[in-house]
Amino acid sequence: MKKFKLFSALFILFTGLLSAQKLGVVDTNYILSKLPQYKDAEDRLNAQIASWQTEIQTLQSEFDKKKLLLENERVLLVGDQLKQRQKEVDDLDKKIKTMINNRFGSLGEINNARSNLTKPFQDQIWNAIKTVSEKNSLGIILDKSNNISVIFLEKRYDYTDKVLDLLLKNSGSKKAESPNRPNRNSEDSREIKAKMMKEEGTTKMESIESKKAK
Template sequence: MKNFKIVFTFVLFLLFSFSNAQKIGVVDTEYILNKLPQYKEAEARLNAQIDTWQSELQNLQAEYEKKRSAFENERVLLVGDQLKLREKEVMDLDKNIKTTTSLRFGANGEITKLRSNLVEPFQDEIYSAIRAVVDKNGLGIVLDKNKDNVISHLPRYDYTDKVLDILLKGSDKKEKTNSKGKK
């Protein structure tokens, strides 16, 4: 009888621990972002802005090289104030290039801010869709496949397509209401 109580307690403990086990799911946010047409449009606008800024910077760099070269060639001919003025022009242009590069392409530059403003609304939408999938499927933990935390997983634990379905259904509803409102 004593062994029966021990075995019964052990079986009861196992059943209780299995019933409280958390389900884990995996989502590929990069894949989801690449499937959203609005994200692709916003990313194309960002890339166009980056190309414009790079072009401006290249023009400034070319102007700097031209002025620096002219200054170096004429240096022996310049005297006093003329020398200081031309040297100051070249130095100011160099400083302008460095400032522009830092402001636009630096760690806290305009590109970083634009990129975060671009991605943030989509991340919020993805997070809301993930919350819906978590609630619907009773998941305890959801990992992002892109953060190098997931080494391997079975496809049945990948909820990427379910999250994408929720997002695409939401964007279809928005497009339908927008098209109805425009008519």
């Protein structure tokens, strides 16, 4: 009961603080996606991922052929011939597994590259958000991208476009879209589709690993 009362008191206090402050919301993921420099870096990374996927798929096809050929000719091979052919298949199998782990594993090159992709832009976005918050006398700014579920948001509380415009102005870039920009909430389905496409590569790698495990 005491814990419940304490929680209720803290909730009321937090609600009071929010009501006393001018609130703003930004979507940093949307901002990143509209920065030309970030999009260029992401395109280069996606091109590299596609190249790695093709390379692994080529090696996988080569492995499947060699393994099938070995099984078909196993009764005809003896001694060192059998050992050599088996070693070739095993070495290729090991090479593919190592490549998948190094590039697509939880600590692989792709995850590291994605985590480092936003770092050069973090200070720029933070400084732009700070400038916009000071200009509009905002006491609290929430990031819609940071695990905050915003069911409904009045446009006057959304400062994403103001932050983006400031960043593009400072970088000398043109606005990412026309003045009549579509509501970002209407882009949710396209964002989900894009996310699924990015994850498709990982799914393919998992499929290869599953097939090899069998």
